[in-house]
Amino acid sequence: MSVTVYSNGLNIRRAVFSGGTAGDHAVGASYGLEVGDVIEQVIAVELSGGLLVSSANLTAEFTSPVEVADQVSNTGGTDTTGMVLWLFFADQNPNG
Numbered sequence: 001m002s003v004t005v006y007s008n009g010l011n012i013r014r015a016v017f018s019g020g021t022a023g024d025h026a027v028g029a030s031y032g033l034e035v036g037d038v039i040e041q042v043i044a045v046e047l048s049g050g051l052l053v054s055s056a057n058l059t060a061e062f063t064s065p066v067e068v069a070d071q072v073s074n075t076g077g078t079d080t081t082g083m084v085l086w087l088f089f090a091d092q093n094p095n096g
Helices: none
Strands: 002-005 011-018 024-026 038-048 051-057 071-073 084-090
Antiparallel strands (some): 038 051, 038 084
Protein backbone atom coordinates (compact mmCIF):
# COMPACT_ATOMS: atom_id res chain seq x y z
CA MET A 1 0.00 0.00 0.00
CA SER A 2 1.19 3.48 -0.80
CA VAL A 3 0.21 6.50 1.30
CA THR A 4 1.06 10.12 0.61
CA VAL A 5 0.44 12.51 3.50
CA TYR A 6 -0.01 16.12 2.40
CA SER A 7 0.73 19.19 4.51
CA ASN A 8 -2.99 19.68 5.16
CA GLY A 9 -3.13 16.23 6.78
CA LEU A 10 -4.93 14.55 3.88
CA ASN A 11 -3.87 10.92 3.44
CA ILE A 12 -4.06 9.83 -0.20
CA ARG A 13 -3.77 6.10 -0.85
CA ARG A 14 -3.33 4.27 -4.14
CA ALA A 15 -4.72 0.93 -5.28
CA VAL A 16 -4.14 -0.91 -8.57
CA PHE A 17 -6.48 -3.71 -9.66
CA SER A 18 -8.01 -5.41 -12.70
CA GLY A 19 -11.02 -3.88 -14.40
CA GLY A 20 -14.18 -5.75 -15.38
CA THR A 21 -17.77 -5.26 -16.42
CA ALA A 22 -19.45 -2.11 -15.12
CA GLY A 23 -20.62 -2.56 -11.54
CA ASP A 24 -18.86 -3.60 -8.37
CA HIS A 25 -15.07 -4.05 -8.47
CA ALA A 26 -13.14 -5.81 -5.71
CA VAL A 27 -10.13 -3.91 -4.41
CA GLY A 28 -7.62 -5.98 -2.46
CA ALA A 29 -8.03 -5.74 1.31
CA SER A 30 -4.35 -4.82 1.67
CA TYR A 31 -5.10 -1.36 0.25
CA GLY A 32 -7.22 -0.37 3.26
CA LEU A 33 -10.22 0.98 1.32
CA GLU A 34 -12.94 1.57 3.93
CA VAL A 35 -16.54 2.77 4.01
CA GLY A 36 -16.52 6.56 3.88
CA ASP A 37 -13.20 6.93 2.06
CA VAL A 38 -13.45 9.49 -0.74
CA ILE A 39 -12.53 8.56 -4.30
CA GLU A 40 -10.26 11.26 -5.70
CA GLN A 41 -9.44 9.71 -9.08
CA VAL A 42 -9.90 6.51 -11.10
CA ILE A 43 -7.77 6.03 -14.21
CA ALA A 44 -8.33 3.07 -16.55
CA VAL A 45 -5.24 1.98 -18.49
CA GLU A 46 -5.16 -0.43 -21.43
CA LEU A 47 -1.84 -2.08 -22.24
CA SER A 48 -0.74 -4.30 -25.12
CA GLY A 49 2.66 -5.96 -25.16
CA GLY A 50 3.69 -3.73 -22.28
CA LEU A 51 2.85 -0.57 -24.23
CA LEU A 52 0.15 1.96 -23.41
CA VAL A 53 -2.80 1.66 -25.81
CA SER A 54 -5.22 4.03 -24.08
CA SER A 55 -6.13 5.62 -20.80
CA ALA A 56 -9.25 7.32 -19.50
CA ASN A 57 -10.25 9.26 -16.42
CA LEU A 58 -13.36 7.45 -15.14
CA THR A 59 -13.60 9.20 -11.77
CA ALA A 60 -17.10 10.60 -12.41
CA GLU A 61 -18.48 7.07 -12.94
CA PHE A 62 -17.55 5.80 -9.48
CA THR A 63 -19.66 6.16 -6.34
CA SER A 64 -18.01 8.30 -3.70
CA PRO A 65 -17.70 8.12 -0.78
CA VAL A 66 -17.08 4.36 -0.72
CA GLU A 67 -20.16 2.39 0.44
CA VAL A 68 -18.63 -1.10 0.86
CA ALA A 69 -15.15 -1.83 2.25
CA ASP A 70 -12.62 -3.11 -0.31
CA GLN A 71 -15.02 -2.41 -3.19
CA VAL A 72 -15.72 0.39 -5.66
CA SER A 73 -18.71 0.67 -7.96
CA ASN A 74 -19.35 2.18 -11.39
CA THR A 75 -22.78 0.67 -12.02
CA GLY A 76 -23.97 1.78 -15.47
CA GLY A 77 -20.46 2.99 -16.36
CA THR A 78 -17.67 1.85 -18.66
CA ASP A 79 -16.75 -1.82 -19.14
CA THR A 80 -13.05 -1.96 -18.19
CA THR A 81 -12.50 -5.65 -18.92
CA GLY A 82 -8.86 -6.22 -19.84
CA MET A 83 -7.80 -2.89 -18.36
CA VAL A 84 -5.91 -1.96 -15.21
CA LEU A 85 -7.56 0.52 -12.85
CA TRP A 86 -5.58 3.00 -10.75
CA LEU A 87 -7.58 4.25 -7.79
CA PHE A 88 -6.53 7.22 -5.68
CA PHE A 89 -8.59 7.76 -2.54
CA ALA A 90 -8.57 9.92 0.57
CA ASP A 91 -8.34 7.78 3.68
CA GLN A 92 -10.90 9.20 6.12
CA ASN A 93 -9.60 7.12 9.04
CA PRO A 94 -5.81 6.92 8.63
CA ASN A 95 -5.26 5.68 12.17
CA GLY A 96 -7.95 3.00 12.12
